[in-house]
Amino acid sequence: MENHFFKRIVSGLTAAAIMLSLAACSHGADSSSAARPSSGSKNEFTYGLQTQPGHLDPYVSTSADTREILFNVFEGLVKPDKDGDLKPAIAESYSVSADALAYTFKLRKGVKFQNGKAVTTEDIKYSLDKAAGLSGGKILMADLKNIKSVEIADDSTVKINLKKPDYDFLPYLTVAITPKGYTHQDTHPMGTGPYSFVSYTPQQSLILKKNPYYWQKDLPHIDKITFKLEANSNALLTDMQGGSIDGASIANDVASQLTNDFNVIPSNSNSVQMLALNNKQKPFDSKEVRQAVSYAIDPDAIIKTVNYGKGVRCGTPVIPGLKKYCETSLDHAYDHNAAKAKELLAKAGYPDGFSMTITVPSNYTVHVNTAQVIVNELKEAGIKAQIKQVDFATWLSKCYENRDYQSTIISVDGAALTPRSFLNRYVSTNSKNFVNYSSSAFDSIYKKAEEEKDSTKRIELYKQAQQQISKDAASVYIEDISNLNALHKGFSGYTPYPLYVFDASTIKYTG
Amino acid sequence: MKYFLRKFMALLLTMFLVSIFTFAAFNVIPGDPAELILGTEATPESIAALRASLGLNQSLPQRYLKWFGGLLHGNMGTSLQYSQPVSSLLASRLPVTACLAGMAFILIIALSFPAGILAAKWHGSWAGRFLDSITMLNLTLPGFFVGVLFIWIFGIILHCFMPGEYVDYRQNFGGFLRYLIFPAIAVALPNIASTAKFLRTSILAEKGSDYVRTARSKGVSEDVVLRRHILKNAAVPAITLLGMTVAGIFSGSIIVEQVFSLPGVGRLLISAVSSRDFPLLESLVVYIAFLVSIANFLADMLIRAVDPRMKEKA
Numbered sequence: 096m097e098n099h100f101f102k103r104i105v106s107g108l109t110a111a112a113i114m115l116s117l118a119a120c121s122h123g124a125d126s127s128s129a130a131r132p133s134s135g136s137k138n139e140f141t142y143g144l145q146t147q148p149g150h151l152d153p154y155v156s157t158s159a160d161t162r163e164i165l166f167n168v169f170e171g172l173v174k175p176d177k178d179g180d181l182k183p184a185i186a187e188s189y190s191v192s193a194d195a196l197a198y199t200f201k202l203r204k205g206v207k208f209q210n211g212k213a214v215t216t217e218d219i220k221y222s223l224d225k226a227a228g229l230s231g232g233k234i235l236m237a238d239l240k241n242i243k244s245v246e247i248a249d250d251s252t253v254k255i256n257l258k259k260p261d262y263d264f265l266p267y268l269t270v271a272i273t274p275k276g277y278t279h280q281d282t283h284p285m286g287t288g289p290y291s292f293v294s295y296t297p298q299q300s301l302i303l304k305k306n307p308y309y310w311q312k313d314l315p316h317i318d319k320i321t322f323k324l325e326a327n328s329n330a331l332l333t334d335m336q337g338g339s340i341d342g343a344s345i346a347n348d349v350a351s352q353l354t355n356d357f358n359v360i361p362s363n364s365n366s367v368q369m370l371a372l373n374n375k376q377k378p379f380d381s382k383e384v385r386q387a388v389s390y391a392i393d394p395d396a397i398i399k400t401v402n403y404g405k406g407v408r409c410g411t412p413v414i415p416g417l418k419k420y421c422e423t424s425l426d427h428a429y430d431h432n433a434a435k436a437k438e439l440l441a442k443a444g445y446p447d448g449f450s451m452t453i454t455v456p457s458n459y460t461v462h463v464n465t466a467q468v469i470v471n472e473l474k475e476a477g478i479k480a481q482i483k484q485v486d487f488a489t490w491l492s493k494c495y496e497n498r499d500y501q502s503t504i505i506s507v508d509g510a511a512l513t514p515r516s517f518l519n520r521y522v523s524t525n526s527k528n529f530v531n532y533s534s535s536a537f538d539s540i541y542k543k544a545e546e547e548k549d550s551t552k553r554i555e556l557y558k559q560a561q562q563q564i565s566k567d568a569a570s571v572y573i574e575d576i577s578n579l580n581a582l583h584k585g586f587s588g589y590t591p592y593p594l595y596v597f598d599a600s601t602i603k604y605t606g
Numbered sequence: 607m608k609y610f611l612r613k614f615m616a617l618l619l620t621m622f623l624v625s626i627f628t629f630a631a632f633n634v635i636p637g638d639p640a641e642l643i644l645g646t647e648a649t650p651e652s653i654a655a656l657r658a659s660l661g662l663n664q665s666l667p668q669r670y671l672k673w674f675g676g677l678l679h680g681n682m683g684t685s686l687q688y689s690q691p692v693s694s695l696l697a698s699r700l701p702v703t704a705c706l707a708g709m710a711f712i713l714i715i716a717l718s719f720p721a722g723i724l725a726a727k728w729h730g731s732w733a734g735r736f737l738d739s740i741t742m743l744n745l746t747l748p749g750f751f752v753g754v755l756f757i758w759i760f761g762i763i764l765h766c767f768m769p770g771e772y773v774d775y776r777q778n779f780g781g782f783l784r785y786l787i788f789p790a791i792a793v794a795l796p797n798i799a800s801t802a803k804f805l806r807t808s809i810l811a812e813k814g815s816d817y818v819r820t821a822r823s824k825g826v827s828e829d830v831v832l833r834r835h836i837l838k839n840a841a842v843p844a845i846t847l848l849g850m851t852v853a854g855i856f857s858g859s860i861i862v863e864q865v866f867s868l869p870g871v872g873r874l875l876i877s878a879v880s881s882r883d884f885p886l887l888e889s890l891v892v893y894i895a896f897l898v899s900i901a902n903f904l905a906d907m908l909i910r911a912v913d914p915r916m917k918e919k920a
Contacts, residue, residue, distance in 0.1 A: 147877065149643040150689060155656060158645030228651075237649040281689050297688045297695065298877060299772075299869045326876075330867045336762050337769035458880075488637025488882050496641055496653075510647045526650050 137604035138318040140586060142597065143331045143343035147324055148301060151292075152280040153271035154226050154235040159366075159508055159595045164322055166596035167303055168209075169271035169286035172200050172219070172253075175512045179417060179593040181265055185214055185272050185287055186253075195260035195548070198268070202251040207308035208274050209291035216247045221275035223255065238267045238511060262548050266513040289315040289600035298324055303599065315600035316588065328460075341583040344597070346461065347403045350579045357581040362591030363416045364578040366508035367409045367517070368462070370453070370469060370571040371494075375531040376501050378451075383443035385568035386429070390439065391476035392469055393431035394573045401464045405577035411561040412507065413517045415575050416593030419554055420514040422561040429568070436476040448477030454494055454503040457484040461576060462504040469504070495529050506576060508595050514557045515545070521564055532569040613906070617899045624895040628888055629670045637882045638662070639686040660686050666884070673885050677892070683885035687877070692889045695874060701775050703863070703870035705783065707855045709790035710797070714851060718798045722805025722844070727832065729810060738806075744799035749858045753792040753865035760788055772868060789866045793858040797851045804847050808840040815839075842913050849905025853898045 146160035153169045156162065174184035183189065187203035206214045221230070227242040228234030241261055246254040257264065271286050279285075284292045289311070290303035301322040305315055323340050325331050332349045334340040335357060342357075350359050372379040372388065379385055398406040407415045410425030440448060451473075455466045463484060470480045480502075485493070494500040509516025520527040523538055537560055544556035582589050588601040640656040641648060657663050664672070673683050682692035721737060728734030761769035767788065773781035812818065813836060821831045860872030867873075871890060878887040 147687075147881075149645075149687065150656075155643065155652075158643060158647070160645075233655040234651050235655065237651060296698070296869070297690070298873050325867055326864050326873065330864075333757055333761065333769035334771075334867075337771060339768055339771035486637070486880055488639075488642055488880060489635065491641045491645075492636045492638050495646065496638075496648075505646075507646060527646070527648075 137585070137606070139321070140317045140319070140342070140599065140602055140604075141321040141323050141340045142599070143323045143325055143334050143340040145325050145328055145331055145343075147298065148295070150281050151284045151295065153273065153284065153286065155281065159510075162510065163595055163597050164301060165271075165284065166288070166594075167290040167320070167599045168284050168288045168292055169273070170288050171269035171272060173265060173268050175266075175269060175592060175594055177590050177592050179419075179512050181269070181512065185219070189265075191262070191265075195262045195264075196257050198255045198257070198264060199248070200253045200255070200268075202253070203310060204251075206287055206310045208287055209285050209306045209308065210274065211308055212274060214272060214287060215275075216250060216253050218275045219253045219272055220245045220247055222272045223270065225273075226270050236267075236270060239270065260546065262550070263513060263515070263545075263553065266511040266516075269511065290320055293319075298326075300324060311600075316603035317599065320599045320602075335581060341586055342589070342602075343581055345579050345581050347405060347579065350581065351403075353581060356584055358584055360580045360582060360589050360591070361405055361577045362580060363407060363414065363593070364506065364508075364576045365414050365416050365593050365595050366506035366575065367412050367414055368406075368465065368504065368506045368573045368576055369412070370573065371500075371503050371505060371530045372568075372570045373498060373501055373531055374533065374569065375498070378443070378445060378449055379501065381443045382567055383439045384445065384449075385570070387436040387439035387443065387476065388473070388478070389429035389568045389571050390432045390436040391478065392429075392472050392571050392573070395431070396472065397465050397468050398574050400468055401461060402574070402576055405579070406574035407577070408574050409572045410565055411572055412521070412564065412570075413514050413557075413561055414509070414593065417512070417514060417517075420557050422558040422565075425561060425565045428565045429571075431472075433475045440477065448479065450479040450481070452483050452501045453480055454483045454485055454490065454500045456487045456490040456503075456505065458487050459506075462506075465573070466504055498529050498531055512594060518557065518560055518564075521560075521569060530570050532564070532567070534563060534567055534569075537563040537567075613903055617896070617903070620899050621892050621895050625670075625674065625888055625892050628891045629666070632882075632884060632887070633666055635882070639882045639884075642881055643687070662686075669884055670888070673888055677889070682889040685878075685883055685886040687881040687883045687886070692886050695886065696871070696889065696893065699869060699871045699874050702786075702868055703856075703859055703872060705775070706786050706790055706793065706859050706863070706868065706870060707852070709783070709786055710793040710855050710859070711852070713790060713794040714797050714801060714848070714855075717794070718801035719805065719844075721798065721802035723809065723832070723837070725802060725806040726809035726813070729806075741799045741803050741806075744795045745803065747796065748861075749792050749796055750861045750865050752795055753789065753862050756788045756792055757865070769866075772866075785866075786868075789859075789862050789868060792862045792865070793855055796858065797854050800854075801844060801847055801851060805840060805844040808843050809836055812836045812840045838912060842909055845905055845909050845912065849902040852901035856894055856898065 148161040148164055149158050150156045151161065151165065153165055156165060170184045172184065172186040173181040176182050185203060185206050186200035189198060189200045191198055202216060208214060223242065223245045224230040226236045227239035229242065229244065234240055241257050241259060241264065243256045243258045246256065248254050273280060273286055277285055289306055289309045291306045293302040293304050295301045301324065303320040305318045323334065325334065328346050328349050331343045331345060332352055335343065335353060370392065372385050374380060394408045398404060398408060408426050409415060410428050411422050413421045415421050415423065440446065453466050453469065455462050457463060466482045470482060473480045494503045518541060519525055521532045521537060522528065522541055523533040540556055540560045540563060544553055544560060547553040547556055580589055585604060585606055586602055587605045588603045590598045590601045592598065640653050640660060640662055644652055644656060676683050685692050685695055688695060721741065725734055725737045725741065728737065757769045760766040767785055773785050775782040818831060818835060821835050859870065860875060863870040863872040864876065875890045878890060
């Protein structure tokens with residue numbers, strides 16, 4: 096017996112190894128390739144995300160990653176459509192008074208919350224009062240600070256009174272309408288959208304189900320939507336290769352590794368990637384230096400090397416998706432010209448260039464890669480740049496809130512479908528003005544645009560405002576990075592919006 | 607009894623110190639959970655309102671004391687990021703990490719001891735060299751790389767499991783365990799290698815001892831010498847190492863959970879750091895410290911059982 100001791104060890108090990116591989120691989124027989132939808136059911140759709148939603152309360156969650164999901168749960172009096180226009184939603188129609196001090200909304204009949212209760216004018220007053228801080232609390236949504244009062248005119252009419260005239264206030268009235276007195280929004284959000292909230296398991300999934308009371312009777316198509324929450328884009332890729340998700344918004348390098356079970360639909364990301372230059376820090380307090388940096392950087396090269404050519408070059412902070420407002424003539428205001436950059440640097444008193452630091456939030460691979468291209472481009476113009484990577488929390492706190500940085504790369508989006516979302520942060524006194532841009536010329540143009548009655552003139556003024564930003568080279572605007580939306584071939588109906596949202600209601604199974 | 611009491615006090619002290627160190631580290635890193643929740647659309651008003659409602663307008667020492675006071679009453683507080691009680695977040699994650707760690711630990715014991723013994727027995731032969739080089743390879747391969755390799759080979763090429771399709775233990779426990787096999791191997795491999803290498807070295811060291819020569823001269827067979835005499839002595843340092851391995855399993859599983867997208871304590875820990883979720887982070891760190899201390903305590907007990915001399919010393 097004693098002599099068999101080692102033989103027993105060896106045979107035991109072999110047996111264990113065989114058992115283990117059998118146990119693990121017995122699963123293989125029934126797990127098919129990605130040739131079918133993840134769940135095997137045409138009534139379920141799983142969408143992969145590499146971001147995590149924050150608070151779910153629609154009046155608190157201003158972060159883009161949460162808005163992207165909640166777009167399916169909440170609706171406002173009006174709702175954006177895929178062309179960037181606003182369509183009546185909970186309201187059936189609206190009118191604006193001639194002095195632009197009152198917006199009157201007629202409630203649509205038969206709109207119900209996801210709990211089956213009909214939406215009343217009380218709910219609308221409650222929601223707007225809460226968001227605008229008129230019911231005692233602090234103002235939750237800064238864009239609504241112009242609301243003076245919300246009046247219930249009759250059973251189906253609500254009148255919103257403004258403090259000062261605003262002809263372009265409608266985009267802000269996409270703010271969520273929620274049931275009066277409902278206090279569980281942060282754990283169980285409830286609105287009137289096409290999908291109702293089922294559950295949120297941090298780092299795993301957020302599940303929505305079809306809202307049976309939805310007022311658009313032909314929507315949504317799919318019964319159950321699962322947002323699968325992954326840590327990074329590699330996990331999304333393996334999910335798609337393994338077949339556990341039906342779609343995701345992915346990066347270029349991931350797209351090239353996908354199987355042909357997926358269609359890749361490019362769309363704008365609706366944010367403008369920029370090299371933000373801190374206008375209050377040396378040497379970027381000098382306009383010539385900022386212009387020099389603008390000439391030194393070649394957005395086309397960045398689009399080509401970092402994004403495989405998939406991106407729309409930008410010359411202003413307004414996204415190209417806002418076609419009416421975006422001043423596209425500025426896209427080439429600073430065409431790559433290293434000699435001109437050097438000339439401007441010499442004029443500004445830096446004939447031998449200078450050293451600078453580019454702070455980059457490390458969670459965005461695309462910005463980190465962009466920074467590397469920029470460092471090389473700046474070298475050509477005699478500027479020595481070094482990259483400093485920080486995590487996103489540090490970036491938000493140091494660069495964004497405290498404005499303690501020299502330059503940084505980030506994509507900036509807007510919450511509402513109006514050029515103001517993108518331009519108001521350049522007003523010298525705006526709390527979101529993290530580039531510290533300060534121009535009295537811009538401030539006065541922007542103010543005029545805000546007050547302008549005529550929509551054609553208003554568009555013209557917003558374009559002038561962008562020209563001012565470009566002339567001053569407030570920062571370097573690079574591109575609207577393309578979003579690549581991978582969708583399993585069994586599904587169709589993906590709708591791109593000029594907003595950072597994912598609309599699940601139009602997705603359908605087509606086999 | 608006195609021994610247990612001493613160990614218990616040491617455990618409490620460890621946990622307390624760990625929580626203090628976490629607190630100190632947290633003081634240094636910039637970042638604010640309210641800013642993260644609100645993102646780039648935040649306004650000073652909305653940040654102030656959210657900070658007040660999350661209790662962030664208190665200083666960090668105050669928040670630490672509040673958390674610590676709660677902990678003494680068995681209340682770990684509420685996660686800032688998820689607005690859920692820390693205890694329920696932890697409870698839903700613990701089975702994942704516990705099973706992963708348990709499976710990895712079983713694999714380590716089941717494989718490292720035979721591998722170490724065989725490597726010592728076959729020392730000098732081609733089989734021994736072969737085993738040594740496999741051990742060396744495992745020792746140098748980082749867990750996350752093994753994980754990625756497994757996903758590629760067993761998941762994408764061989765379809766042994768569906769990458770990313772984590773099976774919830776509440777729905778299908780068998781499927782859950784099956785999904786954990788490859789992550790567990792990825793966590794276990796480097797630890798198997800280190801334990802095996804350690805055991806092999808200590809067996810080889812014992813082989814030259816006087817008592818071994820005596821046993822041999824009495825005509826005891828080589829196998830019996832190894833099993834009855836050498837192993838008992840050589841196992842003591844290996845068991846101590848196993849106790850420490852538990853810490854290695856946890857740090858390994860933090861990375862491997864990311865690779866296999868397992869919703870375990872490790873992934874929660876990383877998100878707690880990146881979202882500056884102070885109550886969640888403190889609770890997790892103290893909890894992991896607790897588990898590692900307990901494992902080391904159990905290793906001590908085992909050594910006392912194997913080696914009676916330890917009892918006298920204590």
